[in-house]
Amino acid sequence: MHILTELKEGLAIAFRAIRANKLRSVLTTLGIVIGIVSVTLMATGIEGIDRAFNKSAAAFGTDVMYVEKWPWISMDDWATMRNRPDMKIQYAAAIERQVPLIDAVAPVMTSFSRRRVSYGDRSTENVLITGTTSDYVQASGNSELEGRFFSPEESSGGRPVCVLGATIAENLFVRGDPIGKTIRVAGRPYTVLGVFEKQGGMFGEFTSDTRIYIPISAFQNQFGMHQYLTINVRVIDRSKAEDAKLEIEGVMRKARNLAPGKPNDFSINQQEILTEFFSKQTLIIAIIGMFITSLSLFVGGIGIMNIMFVSVTERTKEIGIRKAIGAKRRAILMQFLLESASLCLIGGLIGLLVAFPLSLIVDQVLPTSMPMSIVGIAILISLVVGIISGFLPAYRAAKMDPVEALRYE
Amino acid sequence: MNTIIEFKSIVKTYDMGGAEEVLALRGINLTIDRNEYVAIMGPSGSGKSTLMNIIGCLDTPTSGLYQFNGLNVSEMNDNELAKIRNKEIGFVFQTFNLLARSDSLHNVELPLIYAGVPAAERRRRAKETLGQVGLGDRTHHKPNELSGGQRQRVAVARALVTRPSIILADEPTGNLDSRTGEEIMMLFEELHRMGNTIILVTHEADIAEHAHRTVRLRDGMIESDEPVKKRKTYAAAKVS
Numbered sequence: 001m002h003i004l005t006e007l008k009e010g011l012a013i014a015f016r017a018i019r020a021n022k023l024r025s026v027l028t029t030l031g032i033v034i035g036i037v038s039v040t041l042m043a044t045g046i047e048g049i050d051r052a053f054n055k056s057a058a059a060f061g062t063d064v065m066y067v068e069k070w071p072w073i074s075m076d077d078w079a080t081m082r083n084r085p086d087m088k089i090q091y092a093a094a095i096e097r098q099v100p101l102i103d104a105v106a107p108v109m110t111s112f113s114r115r116r117v118s119y120g121d122r123s124t125e126n127v128l129i130t131g132t133t134s135d136y137v138q139a140s141g142n143s144e145l146e147g148r149f150f151s152p153e154e155s156s157g158g159r160p161v162c163v164l165g166a167t168i169a170e171n172l173f174v175r176g177d178p179i180g181k182t183i184r185v186a187g188r189p190y191t192v193l194g195v196f197e198k199q200g201g202m203f204g205e206f207t208s209d210t211r212i213y214i215p216i217s218a219f220q221n222q223f224g225m226h227q228y229l230t231i232n233v234r235v236i237d238r239s240k241a242e243d244a245k246l247e248i249e250g251v252m253r254k255a256r257n258l259a260p261g262k263p264n265d266f267s268i269n270q271q272e273i274l275t276e277f278f279s280k281q282t283l284i285i286a287i288i289g290m291f292i293t294s295l296s297l298f299v300g301g302i303g304i305m306n307i308m309f310v311s312v313t314e315r316t317k318e319i320g321i322r323k324a325i326g327a328k329r330r331a332i333l334m335q336f337l338l339e340s341a342s343l344c345l346i347g348g349l350i351g352l353l354v355a356f357p358l359s360l361i362v363d364q365v366l367p368t369s370m371p372m373s374i375v376g377i378a379i380l381i382s383l384v385v386g387i388i389s390g391f392l393p394a395y396r397a398a399k400m401d402p403v404e405a406l407r408y409e
Numbered sequence: 410m411n412t413i414i415e416f417k418s419i420v421k422t423y424d425m426g427g428a429e430e431v432l433a434l435r436g437i438n439l440t441i442d443r444n445e446y447v448a449i450m451g452p453s454g455s456g457k458s459t460l461m462n463i464i465g466c467l468d469t470p471t472s473g474l475y476q477f478n479g480l481n482v483s484e485m486n487d488n489e490l491a492k493i494r495n496k497e498i499g500f501v502f503q504t505f506n507l508l509a510r511s512d513s514l515h516n517v518e519l520p521l522i523y524a525g526v527p528a529a530e531r532r533r534r535a536k537e538t539l540g541q542v543g544l545g546d547r548t549h550h551k552p553n554e555l556s557g558g559q560r561q562r563v564a565v566a567r568a569l570v571t572r573p574s575i576i577l578a579d580e581p582t583g584n585l586d587s588r589t590g591e592e593i594m595m596l597f598e599e600l601h602r603m604g605n606t607i608i609l610v611t612h613e614a615d616i617a618e619h620a621h622r623t624v625r626l627r628d629g630m631i632e633s634d635e636p637v638k639k640r641k642t643y644a645a646a647k648v649s
Contacts, residue, residue, distance in 0.1 A: 006522070323491065325520045326492065329487060
């Protein structure tokens with residue numbers, strides 16, 4: 001009962017004091033406003049980076065494993081991995097035969113160098129050529145395409161057919177339908193069967209957008225056997241991905257004749273590897289960013305503390321009167337804590353109001369939105385800043401000697 | 410038990426830094442009973458402010474025993490003293506000491522807020538007390554919209570509203586013209602007649618003559634303590 005009455009009185013005093021010193025309150029609050037705006041925008045930006053990454057990583061498929069010579073992200077010695085033997089197409093068949101948990105397997109061969117592709121008088125340089133089988137669509141989870149992928153017969157027969165990445169199709173065919181047209185890939189003619197939908201994202205190179213897919217036998221015929229080979233393996237059940245991975249590892253070790261105890265001389269890559277690595281990076285960015293922006297909040301807090309000291313000194317007489325009338329230390333402490341907390345809370349709310357339209361501008365550059373959680377966090381932070389920076393001044397007020405405070409003019 | 414205030418060899422010294430010490434009170438023995446009307450007099454520097462601060466529980470003695478209503482005040486901590494001030498003592502100051510930003514009603518409600526009285530009852534009691542001092546129609550005026558006499562009446566209402574054991578007035582007419590001062594003194598007389606205990610600290614002899622007993626201080630000691638022989642009264646005193 002007591003504490004509630006005092007709380008209500010404290011709030012009333014706080015708002016009366018803030019209103020009585022409008023300009024001063026506005027200027028003091030500005031520090032908190034700026035602090036909350038920068039923290040909120042930083043959080044929004046980090047959210048944007050996260051989203052962009054997750055969207056990009058989704059292109060790799062959560063249920064696809066990539067068996068290849070190189071790991072995607074490695075902290076190990078590059079020199080020892082360079083000595084790993086190359087991948088062989090036969091491994092794909094072995095995995096398909098021996099691992100029951102998988103849905104589809106496709107060898108994917110990519111040219112080391114970029115090639116020129118042309119249609120009529122239009123051409124595009126720097127294209128990655130990928131040779132694969134008809135199982136590719138099933139094995140990569142990348143099935144969004146216009147037209148069709150090549151059939152098993154076309155695949156095994158090494159027919160001169162191809163499927164284009166979205167960016168390539170845009171470049172070669174400004175107008176008109178690419179399907180059925182014949183393009184030249186590094187000089188040889190291929191008929192377009194389909195076009196993949198645009199994947200976008202930050203891993204441009206690794207998505208289908210800038211690639212051309214041709215049957216693997218046609219690829220080997222044109223570019224030779226010694227190109228970079230990845231075996232895409234798609235598991236049936238994502239929850240059994242770990243088991244599947246162990247089985248694939250076993251098949252691969254057997255195929256390679258690795259003695260027990262020797263390290264793998266191949267890598268099984270997954271989207272998770274990227275996500276894990278990247279979320280570590282974003283966490284570091286988030287921590288550093290949040291630290292820097294919270295410095296401005298800290299400065300704002302110091303401003304509040306400063307003005308609260310002024311406020312306490314100015315109102316020494318009032319404190320004396322209240323004490324003479326029977327206000328306990330707690331009541332005085334609470335009065336000033338409430339004042340600084342209210343100041344900061346108002347600052348925080350204004351900060352959020354300012355940050356919201358700004359986050360829409362950020363959204364133009366980096367697709368994002370203000371995370372809802374940050375609204376709650378910002379309000380909480382401003383309250384905490386208010387209480388921390390108000391504590392010393394409030395404590396000074398609370399322990400004033402009533403006789404001296406009353407004598408103060 | 411009729412004794413409200415009992416001082417036994419109260420000493421108060423102020424540390425002025427270094428080895429210097431000022432002896433403000435040098436062993437005061439004083440007893441004040443319920444419904445007394447006492448004036449404490451003395452020239453400046455006599456220790457009467459110090460005495461008032463100790464009686465009012467704003468300060469504690471350096472040594473000696475102070476019993477208030479049988480409670481040993483001299484050993485109380487800050488919060489216990491605050492509670493005594495809130496419930497048992499009503500202060501009236503020379504400079505009124507009202508909260509400038511609050512209206513009369515809120516100023517009078519203030520002690521009840523710290524006593525934790527619920528809002529509705531608080532309002533009722535504050536209004537009633539303002540009516541008692543003749544300001545029933547000034548509840549929503551701020552101090553700067555009131556005359557000096559009216560401000561002091563608000564202060565008296567604030568002192569009365571908790572129904573304290575004593576009313577402690579420090580030069581209550583010091584900032585008022587003589588006519589308004591007389592009005593305030595009439596108010597005190599009426600309050601005394603209604604059974605309140607009043608302690609009046611003043612250096613003006615004619616103000617002190619309203620009291621029933623005068624305690625004179627000099628150099629931190631009681632010089633004299635005697636009943637007022639020729640009391641000023643207002644036969645027709647009537648609180649409006």
